[in-house]
Amino acid sequence: TNFLAGLKSVDMYDWAPTMDVLSLDSYPDPNLDHAHIDAAMSYDTIRSAGGGKPWLLTEQAPSAVNWRSRNAAKAPGRMRLWSWQAVAQGADAIMYFQWRQSRGGAEKFHSGMVPHAGVDTRVFREVSSLGNELARVPELVGTRIHNRVALLSDWHSWWALELDSHPSEAVRHPDRALDHYAPLFDLGVGVDVVHPSADLSDYRLVIVPSLYLLSTEHADRLARFVADGGSLVVSFFSGIVDECDRVHLGGYPGPLREVLGISVEEFWPADAGAVFPVQGVSGSGDAPPTGTGDLWREDVTLKGARAELEFAGAEWAGRPAATVHTHGAGIARYIATRPDSATMRGLIVRACADAGVEPVLPVLPRGVQASIRTGDGYDVLVLLNHTGHAHEVELPTPRRDLLADGQPTTRRVTLAPQAVAVLGSHPTEPAPTTAPESA
Structure with missing residues (x-):
């Protein structure tokens, strides 16, 4: 059975335990600068859903697809690069849709391994060359990836988060996950994308990006993870409802209030296009970069935590925008807005340092x-x-x-x-x- 990257309607974590082999269809858009990061998060998700076992890339386009409004071809070398990216993140097979490019029907302009022009083509030569390369590294088959950072994801939370009658319809699960995944990818830190029920004992840092639906049981497991020495980063609108979409009473973020050392009474979703200044708090060590936030704000009350980032606008000046709290032997952070990418990267750098998490290589050029x-x-x-x-x-x-x-x-x-x-x-x-x- 082949999953489709980013498909909202199919809960990969629910299907995976019943399957011997997991496989994925992946069609990154060559027109998007961050397409490889979107794909990376999908690859980490399917590998993690299978408990770390190798998976299969059962569909990718040799060049262009046919179903977007503008269907860009993959530039020379791009198909090879993106195929090896899947291998790098745990794939044990690289396959394509389709073998011969169709002469008729809706998919006739979807690329094939053998294009309309035949085998004497760039696309067929690149596919053949990649096959020869993959044959040179049989030792890759069956190998695994071991990461120390987990990003929590849950299809039930995705479905509940994007129901109507919420404070803001602009808070979307894929966007929020990518906001947290991208800086880790940029830093060269390996990530597993796991369900809240996953065993967290081998991880040093756990990231919780707007996990709106969270059971008390799973929240307690996060608290134990921190108490035992783990590092936790939680973003706004997390832990709001239980597994039946009923609000956790007593203040937000529900069962995470104690481990985070904060309480929130009210949400302040931002208007479209609204941006507000944030800044590092003096005296909190190497302060995160001064920048901006958007999308969301919360009026956070400190209940043992301290602010490491604060709002700087006249009306909100001095209110916590990001907090840090010692709980047991570990550290828990909360982010009450969506920081710009540089500020978010600074917060993630600090969380990694506290957790003792290092990139795959000590020095890695950006990109x-x-x-x-x-x-x-x-x-x-x-x-x-x-x-x-x-x-x-x-x-x-x-x-x-x-x-x-x-x-x-x-x-x-x-x-x-x-x-x-x-x-x-x-x-x-x-x-x-x-x-x-x-x-």
Whole structure:
């Protein structure tokens, strides 16, 4: 059964436990600058729904699709890059729709592996070349990804959040998830996208992006996670209703008030286009960047937490916009607005630092993605350059270039625009089976 990325009507977490193999159809829009980040979140979701098992990319377009209002072709190298991105994030198969481009019917302008022009074409050559590359790295099959950050997602909360008669119809689940996922992706931090019922014991940082529907049971698990030393980031309009869409009484955000050390009485959704200033609180260490918020505000009352970001406009000056609270051995943050991307990135950087979370590579150029798939005694690092500029990546230890003839060993990789590198762990000398004579 093939899921479709971002499909609201099908609860992937509900289906996944009944299935032997999970697969996904993925059609990122070449016209969108953030298309690869949207795809990345979908890939992390399906892998996480399957408990970390490898999954299959059963459908992608070799070039253009036929169903958008404007159907852009994939530029040379883009199909290869995006295919390797799926592999980097846990896919064990790369497939296409369709084999031969249809002559008639609604999908005749949807690209195929064999285009209307035949096999002597750029598209067919790129598909064939990718197949040859994938055949060079059989060691990737069955390997897994191990992340220390979890982003919570729940289809039931998605459905409930987007019902009518709410404070703002502009608060949408996919947007809110991406607002939190994108800065982690930008920082080079690996993420699992998991259901609130998932085992959180292996994670150091848990992100909760506007999880409107949250049961008391799942809220208690988050509180225990923090008390045991975990780091938590919760955004506005979370923990508002229970699993039956009934409001948690006593103040917002319901069963999360104690772990967050705050209380909210009333929502202040922003008008379309409204923007308001926010700033770091002096004396709170390295203050997050001064910036703006939009979409939503809440008048937060501190109940043990302290503000690390505050509203700066005349009417709201000094009111908390983001808070931090020590609970047990851990730290819990709350974000009461939607910060601009730079300010949000600053808050996520601080949360990662508190949690001891590090990127996949110590130094990674912006726009370059890194992912490590681990097998039995070895691992494979995949680097993907999503930018239009060449970048050089320094590796902490030497690795073998698995796509190069002879698999040369290197510690420095130069990535051309939209290029890919697949690097195996450096072979070590085997331990002797008997003690040497000198011993």
